[in-house]
Amino acid sequence: MKKVLLASTLAAAALAVASGAQAQSREQLRGVGSSTVFPYSTMIAEEFANMTGNAAPVIESTGTGGGMQIFCQGVGVDHPDLTGASRAMKQSEYELCVGNGVDDISEQVLGFDGIALATSRDGKVFDISLAELHQALAAEVAVDGEIVENPHETWADVNPDFPDAEIQVMGPPPTSGTRDAWVELVMEEGCSEFEAIEALHESDEVRYEEVCQRMREDGKFIEAGENDNLIVQRLNSDPTAYGIFGYSFFYENQDSLQVVSIEGVEPAEATIADGSYPVSRPIFIYYKNAHREVIPGMEAFIEEATSEAASGPGGYLTDIGLVPAPEDQRAKTREAVRNGEHMSRYE
Amino acid sequence: MTDTTPSSFTTHGLHTSAAAQARMRRRYAAERRFRLYGIAAIVAALGVLAVLLFTIVSQGYTAFVNTEIELEVYVDPADFSFEGTTPTSEEIGAGNYRNLLSSALQENLPDADAPGAARDLRGILSGQAYRQLRETLLADPSLIGQRVSMSFLASSDIDQAFKGNTPRDVPEERRRVSNLQYEWMDYLENQGQISTSFNSNLFTQADSRQPEQAGLWGAIVGSFYLMLVVAVLSIPLGVGAAIYLEEFAPKNRLTSFIEININNLAAVPSIIFGLLGLAVFIQVFGLPRSAPLVGGLALTLMTLPTIIIAARASLRSIPPSIREAAYGLGASKMQMVFHHVLPLALPGILTGSIIGLAQALGETAPLLMIGMNAFITSAPDSMFSPSTALPSQIYIWADSSERGFVERTSAGIMVLLGFLILMNATAIFLRKRFEKRW
Structure with missing residues (x-):
């Protein structure tokens, strides 16, 4: 009995030590954000993983405001790469982001809801x-x-x-x-x-x-x-x-x-x-441009999310209720996001 | 006793006066009423439980089968671009599978080339059906150029309609399945090409946006890791704490203060442990979000008080005679506890621990705080990789708009209940098997 107790306590301690060393790198994209955008972002995530063979992104439904809070905490592998929003980012949220060093953000109009x-x-x-x-x-x-x-x-x-x-x-x-x-x-x-x-x-x-x-x-x-x-x-x-x-x-x-x-x-x-x-109202996905080089597959994900096959008319997102943005707006947002342009909403 | 007649009792005895009899009747009536209340309460509880189980089972049982459509596909080499004589696996993987499948559907279904039928045709098979064909061809490239007969997964809309979960007798514009698609379904049914079979995806796949592809495997593995962390940490810690507090600790203000706090901790709402997990394990120690390790640590904190209390009660129930006898034979206190008391208390401790684990298995709130309610399409491969757990997977499905997830939510609940029953049955078995009566 003593040995069992001792062994399991040691195992527990080893577990706790090992855990400290983890979490330094990340293979998959991480997203947070609105529960309205969640069905769409997860569908893109799944299609992206199937098409490119990348690890499937992990997406959490936190609500728009909750998502912004997490997204704007900072840059680095511990922080998510994208957040969905069922309204535009607020000025206060933008300032929180910039204050934490997240000062290069691309804004995609995914469509309308x-x-x-x-x-x-x-x-x-x-x-x-x-x-x-x-x-x-x-x-x-x-x-x-x-x-x-x-x-x-x-x-x-x-x-x-x-x-x-x-x-x-x-x-x-x-x-x-x-x-x-x-x-x-x-x-x-x-x-x-x-x-x-x-x-x-x-x-x-x-x-x-x-x-x-x-x-x-x-x-x-x-x-x-x-x-x-x-x-x-x-x-x-x-x-x-x-x-x-x-x-x-x-x-x-x-x-x-x-x-x-x-x-x-x-x-x-x-x-x-x-x-x-x-x-x-339009619904958005915000991307951290600083993560593009670092997180594998982020460019490919952005490509998928802005593709006509996803958010265009007849795309697979329209099968679950997304209303595509008008053509000129789609083209504009696609170009801006793919080129990693910083959002101009609060400039 | 002399031969007094019963009537003399009723007329002369202290407890037999008319008033006393009335009192007696009232007391009996009170008892009968109390029993009735008790029975009524139990019947009401059982009734509610029956209604709950009935709703879940009647909504969920159809999720255990999936609709499949059998098609003969001509694997046209024109849909591939081969450079050499022997096709490489990349070339096979890059084939135009959607085209292969839609040609096969057009061949198999009447009126498939009617104007506007393309969209209906696209909605017949699951969006992932092409992967089934691709895997078959990758396994056996010699099938290219041949006719292959295969069962493909139907799309969720067709699946729901075929299983009768969505009504047919409403106007077409209110349905997800068009008249043409219903005609095709009838045709396929007459041909014996559409049927339901066991939904193995439910137990082998992780989450998916397409209900017909979604499964619980990722959540089951996640829950397994959670339970592993909780069991490895909370049972030794909890039992150790209980032994010390019960057998060794001096009875003073400090220990009674600790005791009160442990009892209070058992009543703390579980979401608080989630917040603690978020603040301490993720933000201070920098452990990864959504990882079963963090969930397990939070649930360990939640389970510890339950295990400590159960283990102490179980140690306390060992009669003093055992301890005295051990002392009498010259055992030290340590020997007395570990050689005699603990083995006898073990069935009770195990029962308490298993019930504590079962409680942790069904807990959702702390997992939501640490991000274990994410959309994850693959099962975790370690304690550090992002994962869901059974209850949070149910939560995600319950929140999804697709109709196919309604039955899957109930199916998920049934699977979770199955695991809980299994754990509680183990607890009962252990108790019955090893329990000693004094």
Whole structure:
């Protein structure tokens, strides 16, 4: 018994020592980032590994903000080579990156992703405007020229043409890039149509942002976590509920879901690509240019990610719901990223 | 006793008055009610468990089979570019396999050259089907120029439709499988060319973006490494700590302080151990992210209190007579513990350790913190290479949009439950086999 104890303690110690020497080199690419970009980046990773025979990249789904935090920690094999983002890198994140020596970053527009407001096939769909969405979902809304706590209980309270059913919308939490995009594209656009709120724009900027951005917290808007499949399942079991999630989840579940059209437009490949569907945003992959020479296969990965076979029309990413960027934008981003040009967003 | 009649009890006895009888009835009724509550609680718990298992099994059992399509492929030498007389393996590997397969499909399916059928045709076979053909040809180059009959993996959409997981009776535009594809499926079924067979990918492949190719092997290997690290570290440390605290340590304020802390540690939420792993093992010691070693270290910290508590309880249950007898024969304290008490306590300690390990096997939260929820398409080859584990693989699949992952999530849960049952059964077996009753 003693010997066994001693032997295993020694083994444990040896293990701990050996581990210190590891982690100096890396054979495979490492990526982090948005859960929206995750299906696409992993698909590229798999195709890249199959085509080139390189070790398969390791990609983690951390959320856009979490990904930026990890990506911007520094340069070197201990830090990831790329991060996916469902919104552009923020100024503060860019400064964090530069502060940590990550000062040469390429930005690829991978394509577009729409955000759908959907319900089960048994539910009711209607055509809603951005202003009406703000009325239904914001914590504070403008009623008769006054800014008040959101009094709307049912969709019919917002617009008499809508169903007389309780407002119940499930959506992503604030850590999600989808939530950021929803707030920016729907809530902020919607609130600007009310004079009472617009008046704040001049007088009290902080208050203006609060009224425009804050989602209601009285149980009508339910933060359902990062797991979009969970929202899809809950919609199927409750036809009166609506859900906010990436277009790709609607695309996969068209047999059980239907979408609400916003400003008269339904999300579809065509309407997202030409921008007529108002709630669509570009999605990005950011690359560390300092890693290109060091990490084997990084150039080949970038080649794959920017290829027409991946992100072009009919590419394999469109099979899982990505909407390709317009041709000139694809060409521009391809050239910039392949040549390792530094992003110009905050120059 | 004299011959008092039963009626005299009911009329005269202290415990037989009408009031006493009413009290008696109330007490019996209270007991019956309590039993009913107990039974109701157990029935409710079993019911919930049954519903849970039923949902998982009914959703997941179809993932254990895969749809395969049998095709006769003419391996046209025109789809290769050969320089010399004997084809090299590079030349074979670089063949235009997608073209070979689509020609084979066109030959085998009716109306395959209809306008707009190309996209439907592309959606029949798995995106990786060409690798099956390539491997066959690499193994036997003499097949080039021949007709080869092979079973190819169907795409996930076809797989789901064939297994009846997605409905056919909805309008075409709401389906992932078109009318033409359904016609082809019917045709292939009549010809006996489409069938389901055991899904070996599920147990031999690592993760993939294509559900029909995705498997649990990477996660199983990752979980194995995790368990190895946890077992090697936490069992010796935990049992050693328990022996010292229980048998040797003086009973003073310091040891009771340590004891309280160990008990409290057992109740600390597991995500905290994940954060600790991230801050200490990855950021301070610079161990690689996503490595089973780091996950194992974090889980070791989580499992230690469980093992220490179980081992101490088991040591404490050894009767003093054993210790006294050992002392009586002149054994030292060390001999008493290691020759007599520990061997008798071993079944209990092993049971506690295995249950602690099983708990660690099913733990997800710490793994998310240290990046063991990454997308990794190959099984880890050491403790340092990035890997997932069974619970985090289930987490990744549950979060994927592709329909094929719904059943695979449930299948993953079934496999994980299988391992847990196996470990707990081992614990029960060891206890029954070696336990001594006093």
